[in-house]
Amino acid sequence: MNVWLTQVLPHTDVVWDVGANDGYFAYGAAQAMHAAGKKGMVIAFEPGLDNPEFASTLVTPSQWPQYQDSQFTFVPQLVGxxxxxxxxxxxxxxxxxxxxxxxxxxVKVDVEGAELEVLAGAQQLLAAPHHWVVEVHGKHLLDPVLNFFRDAHRPVTVRELTPHWLLGREQRTIPTVWVTTEVPNG
Structure with a gap:
């Protein structure tokens, strides 16, 4: 997954972080875009922003000096x-x-089983030449997720979880894979 992100993020202007949680992906992506000389815009969707403590965890880092050149928008809604x-x-x-x-x-989607709803509401973005990474939670969702990309004529790769070199395999109760759009050569 890291190799794919390393190929994609330097050529990315906008990150749509669906299921932003604590912002780990959003801020990492902003940092990678900045390192590539881009201002970077991140639009993060997280319905838990009505909880002040949680909102602070997600939003506060956007004010840190290393993110002063990035633009963050936090949307307190589910995506469906x-x-x-x-x-x-x-x-x-x-x-x-x-x-x-x-x-x-x-477009990064990590919505704990609501992947099909998100993709159903993203026909315009699916048709455009944007990159996607969808974390698929459960084997039963993989084929329907792949069908959305097939119908949009978007070639994808299914990526299995790989063990961390030091910590080993991540333990998950639900089988999880990532679906990523293919990166054109050259």
């Missing part, structure tokens, strides 16, 4: 197949942020 008061779609969010349309995006 339809828009409601508490849920948006990626396509609706994409329309809401037209400043993201001119650059290459990386």
């Amino acid at each position: 197949a339809t828009c409601t008061e508490t849920t948006t779609t990626l396509d609706a969010a994409y329309a809401r942020y037209p400043e993201t349309h001119s650059g290459r995006s990386l």
